[in-house]
Amino acid sequence: MLKFLENIFSLLLFSFAYSQIVLDLNFNNSINNNAYSRFGLDSKITTNMCLGVKPQCFDLVLHHNSFFLMVHLYKENLIEYENTNINLYEIDKSSSVKISEFYIKTYYYHNIVRFYEGTEKLSINNRNINDINFIMLFSRENYTPDYLDFDDIDGYLGLGYIPNKREEDFALIYQLYKKKIISHKIFSLKYINESKGQLTISQIPKYILKDFKHYGRCSAINDSFYHEEDNKNWECMLDSFYYKNEEKNKISMNMNERVLLLNFNQKNFVSSTLFNSFGKNYFKKALQEKKCNVTDVLENTFYQCDNNIVNQMPNITFVFGEFEIEFNNQDLFENVGNISIFNFYYKPFNKYFQNSFGISMLKKFEMIYDYDNKEIGFYGEKIKFIGKKVEFEKGSIKSSQNNLFLIILIISFGAIFVSFLYSKIYLSKKHSKNESGDLSKEMIIIEN
Numbered sequence: 139m140l141k142f143l144e145n146i147f148s149l150l151l152f153s154f155a156y157s158q159i160v161l162d163l164n165f166n167n168s169i170n171n172n173a174y175s176r177f178g179l180d181s182k183i184t185t186n187m188c189l190g191v192k193p194q195c196f197d198l199v200l201h202h203n204s205f206f207l208m209v210h211l212y213k214e215n216l217i218e219y220e221n222t223n224i225n226l227y228e229i230d231k232s233s234s235v236k237i238s239e240f241y242i243k244t245y246y247y248h249n250i251v252r253f254y255e256g257t258e259k260l261s262i263n264n265r266n267i268n269d270i271n272f273i274m275l276f277s278r279e280n281y282t283p284d285y286l287d288f289d290d291i292d293g294y295l296g297l298g299y300i301p302n303k304r305e306e307d308f309a310l311i312y313q314l315y316k317k318k319i320i321s322h323k324i325f326s327l328k329y330i331n332e333s334k335g336q337l338t339i340s341q342i343p344k345y346i347l348k349d350f351k352h353y354g355r356c357s358a359i360n361d362s363f364y365h366e367e368d369n370k371n372w373e374c375m376l377d378s379f380y381y382k383n384e385e386k387n388k389i390s391m392n393m394n395e396r397v398l399l400l401n402f403n404q405k406n407f408v409s410s411t412l413f414n415s416f417g418k419n420y421f422k423k424a425l426q427e428k429k430c431n432v433t434d435v436l437e438n439t440f441y442q443c444d445n446n447i448v449n450q451m452p453n454i455t456f457v458f459g460e461f462e463i464e465f466n467n468q469d470l471f472e473n474v475g476n477i478s479i480f481n482f483y484y485k486p487f488n489k490y491f492q493n494s495f496g497i498s499m500l501k502k503f504e505m506i507y508d509y510d511n512k513e514i515g516f517y518g519e520k521i522k523f524i525g526k527k528v529e530f531e532k533g534s535i536k537s538s539q540n541n542l543f544l545i546i547l548i549i550s551f552g553a554i555f556v557s558f559l560y561s562k563i564y565l566s567k568k569h570s571k572n573e574s575g576d577l578s579k580e581m582i583i584i585e586n
Contacts, residue, residue, distance in 0.1 A: 160337070165334065196293050209293035297311070353515055374458055379457065430444070
């Protein structure tokens with residue numbers, strides 16, 4: 139009976155704590171004094187996770203175009219890692235690892251990587267999860283830093299869009315869902331300050347659901363139009379952008395281009411069409427007056443301006459279907475010494491997607507990525523609806539989150555009520571039995 143009540147208590151506790159994992163994020167900006175760092179092209183978002191019964195911990199970089207939880211494997215006489223300060227995963231120190239397969243794979247830019255697949259115990263915020271699939275990388279060829287700077291990271295956590303059947307076995311969120319640790323395949327990213335953020339896995343935060351008027355959503359695109367392999371990016375359609383000139387006239391440009399939301403590790407980069415549109419319209423007067431100019435930094439093209447003109451530049455509004463988001467001049471420019479850099483630059487050799495919004499987007503909006511409904515959400519004060527506002531439909535994540543909680547709560551209280559009745563009946567019978575036993579004893583004494 140005690141065990142039964144213990145299980146009921148666990149179920150009640152589960153109904154309140156079910157399916158939410160919160161991880162701290164670190165925004166790491168390189169301290170290298172080079173142009174690449176000064177222009178903010180090598181920023182990283184990392185989170186800490188540990189593997190093994192005796193934890194080996196790693197700062198994993200969030201990655202937008204993959205699914206794997208990857209760490210570097212320690213192997214003797216492996217020259218590639220001799221001069222690095224990264225943490226290496228050591229098989230000999232783990233009693234819980236299981237090695238399954240060895241692979242050689244070619245990725246974008248013709249990077250050839252060699253790695254093992256395996257399972258290991260994963261620790262997230264003091265929560266231990268057994269048999270999580272992960273990748274142990276130990277060699278690569280034709281290495282191109284533009285893809286992932288392997289020498290500078292412990293590993294990465296892939297949070298790409300819609301894995302295929304094989305990738306589902308390695309996508310962490312799908313693994314947590316299959317193990318019934320989380321209730322929904324959703325994650326959200328929140329910016330706290332210049333160095334910290336938060337990753338929440340499984341649910342749209344309740345404060346967003348209560349403030350739906352500031353929550354805009356766009357349908358995520360999933361195809362391989364720009365990719366040699368399946369598209370793993372979270373992308374939406376950017377319909378247009380506009381701003382108001384000095385005469386307060388609205389200058390609008392129709393775009394109808396795809397945009398990656400969110401590039402976890404870089405600034406915003408845009409297509410030549412969008413970049414040139416800024417130059418012909420937004421920067422036209424400043425370029426003519428030579429208060430702004432165009433500069434190239436490591437094959438990337440930027441607009442840079444005198445600091446004193448930045449406050450005079452108008453806000454820019456981007457339109458995504460039924461809602462729009464506004465960037466003010468503090469969002470649009472970043473101070474770099476005695477100049478200010480426009481946060482949307484042109485990346486000419488990028489052939490995989492047209493436009494990419496980076497960490498500056500996360501500074502303005504909490505971003506929600508919903509695998510189940512194939513949607514990307516923006517939560518923030520600067521959301522403005524320009525069409526019919528799309529409400530949560532019956533059966534959507536809002537109703538399903540609330541319904542799940544309600545169902546578990548009803549079952550829990552129902553089980554408590556049944557256990558209460560059972561206890562009353564059981565104790566009543568026991569009491570009756572004791573009374574009849576005492577009466578029999580009294581009758582025996584009288585007969586004697």
